Amino acid sequence: MSVIIIMLIGSIIMAGGFLIAFLWSVKDGQFEDHYSPPRRILFDDTINNKPNK
């Protein structure tokens, strides 16, 4: 079997991986809210203990 077939199978598997990743992210709801996640990650986890004077 020619090497091109192996390359072909490899590329299909890779592309299929990306497809599955995309479908997964849709199912997970990543396209439903594009405002909160990029901001949520910027919030500090540590509790601000000093009261605002």
Place this chain on the structure above:
Amino acid sequence: MSIKVLDSKTCFHCGEDCNLSNIHQHDKFFCCDGCKIVFEILNENKLCTYYDLNLNPGIAQKIIIRKDKFAFLDDDSIIQKIIQFTDGNQTNVTFYLPQMHCSSCLWLLENIHRINKGVIISKVNFNKREVFIVLDNSKTSLRKVVETLTSIGYEPHISLHELDTNRIIKGSKIRLYKVGVAGFCFANIMMMSFPEYLSSNGMVEESIRQILKYFIVALSLPVFFFCSSEFFVTACKGIRHKFLNIDAPIALAIMITFGRSLYEIFSDTGMGYLDSMSGIVFFMLVGRLLQEKTYQSISFDRDFKSFFPIAVNVVNDDKNIPTQIDKIKPGDIIKVFNNELIPVDCILSKGKAEIDYSFVSGESLPVVKEAGEIIYAGGRQLSGVLELLVVKEVSQSYLTNLWNKDIFKTKEEMTSSIIHVIGKYFTILVLGIAILASSYWYYHNEYQLMWNTLTTVLIVACPCALLLSSTFTNGNILRILSKNKLYLRHPDVIENISTINQFVFDKTGTLTQQNKIKVTYSGKKLNETEQMNIASLLSQSPHPLGKAINDFLDKRNSIPILNFKWIDGYGIEGWIEEKYYKLGSFEFIHGNMNPNQQNNSTVFVKIENEVLGEFKIVNNYRFGFNQLLNDLNKEFTVAIISGDNDAEYKNLQTILGSKSDILFNQKPLDKLNYIKHLQQIKNMKVMMIGDGLNDAGALKQSDVGIAITENSNNFSPACDGILDASQFSNFNHFIKFIKSGKRTIMMSFFLSLLYNVIGLYFAVQGILSPLIAAILMPCSSISIILMTFGMTELSAWKNGLIKHDNSHV
């Protein structure tokens, strides 16, 4: 996040101007006690990061929420309707919080557990303005969580409407799946077909060719069976209704392409056109995805139920029992508190009723009602507590009956959109060409060529380009409009707007600003004591004008009045501090009829024998309204229809001219009938622009109904589009922009015809090779996408709809 020196005169919480109030804590000023309380709660719970993330992120808290407002949330049957899931220990619930507007809100709502320890998880979905909460039943209750949210300024919107309908929408996800799968298959089929394009017969090793073929067939299966299923479904639906929609020829073309390609591949006569097929399916799905963008935080389908509270207090043996609204029976006595809606038709039995009907009837001034009078559902009580005797059930009330009219029931019409009409002729034409060409070859006894011609003509003339031009144009128009805060419900609305030739505006709340009555004073300057005395005198008057002027003067002290006299419809008089004050209409002050025909919204002031001046109560028109009406009036017919009195008639007539209809004192049903009259008698295509429940019937009856709202998260009646009030003065530009869309579609359609002619040239001769198809197809698709995009952007720029904004939301 900008750093800015705080102006000490704006509220630290909500940023409103607070020059008049003297509420402060340390160095922070607040516009009202509500804002200060929220600040204190957050400060106590160490949540002041809220104020660090954004400047003045809060929501003004001027309306104080009654303590037992949420008592109904202790009722188990109501709880069951609101929550999503409970296992006894934990409860899952999702609230709709229309106030949510910035990252501070996000942060605070996800840290709600620091105020209410019983909250286990709180997660925000900002696009839907929803927060999902899991709460621990042993530590807190649903009512307490709602009260916590309310205490920090995020009162959840809980209404019957949301309880009735299932909030979960899944449709859009399936389309995303389809686009993903189609894109994957399209790209891979293209890649595998490449060796075939580049080589003439025999160049590619035969064994590799065989393997590639089967890969291609395998990849085309999901495109045919999964991705393009919606074209078949809608085509079948159309045919069943004896209506040839655009999807029918597309489905036919996909089917023939697929069938012929399989035949070629398995009979080893060629490679088929599977690459072109998956390509057009992919592009068409992308177009539909763009076009059917949904606005998750906005609802276009609200009916009266969304506006009504979910429960009211029924008085029974001196106890208040929260009762679900649809369980109220005639004969019950209900309590309605300050600033609450009256849910049913009832008779006033106790309390001072001052009802704001602006939303229901369009009257701009509140109405005073005495005990024993009937009060219709939908009004908002403005002062104090009322006890009301229910006379009708919710489902029988006056307002509800309007909704039960037929127009609110039937609305499943077949769209006669222009692309369907063109598509129909297009299909007939293509079928004609296919038959002609193949019969020509049949006549010449070239049977192989005949089949070839018949199929390739249908393949190449697929009206997908037509579909692409309309979906991409509409999609981009919707996107640009939504950036400019006009949200349309459906892409078909664009086309409806382009046929409109009559505009009908509501006055109160649409041309004027909602809930804002502007009082101006002209004449001799009044000193402090005079103002105080006038205010004291007016506080005795039950007339709405008196109240409006009183609010304008903003004096609280009350001074005793002697010989006070109030003459209904004229004015009020009395002795204050040994001076004789007289306030009222022209006739009341001067003793004779007004020669200048002043309207009835003017109050004259007379102290002793001197007429000092006059208070004018004017409607506060929106910025740019006369310019807008003028512009629209040049090209279209414009009418104004209002539930209010005719005080503004002259003013509006000078803008519109004498030929236009300007109607006052119109009840909701009159408005509906007026629209019907225009449509049926005058044969006009009517666009209604309104705001309140009083316009709901007219909005629905009109060809296009646009609701205007001060805040797009607020509630507006069912309509085809929602316009943010701040963009009102640009409305004529929006109309021009939308109308230009039709031209764009037509032009790109001619471009696609050009490609079709080239394709047909090859197809009728029976020499359309997969290579030509594979070049023509993406060329036409991409050039149409670019052209529609470019032309809509150009038109938007011409109409001033593209701004350089740095604030991405």
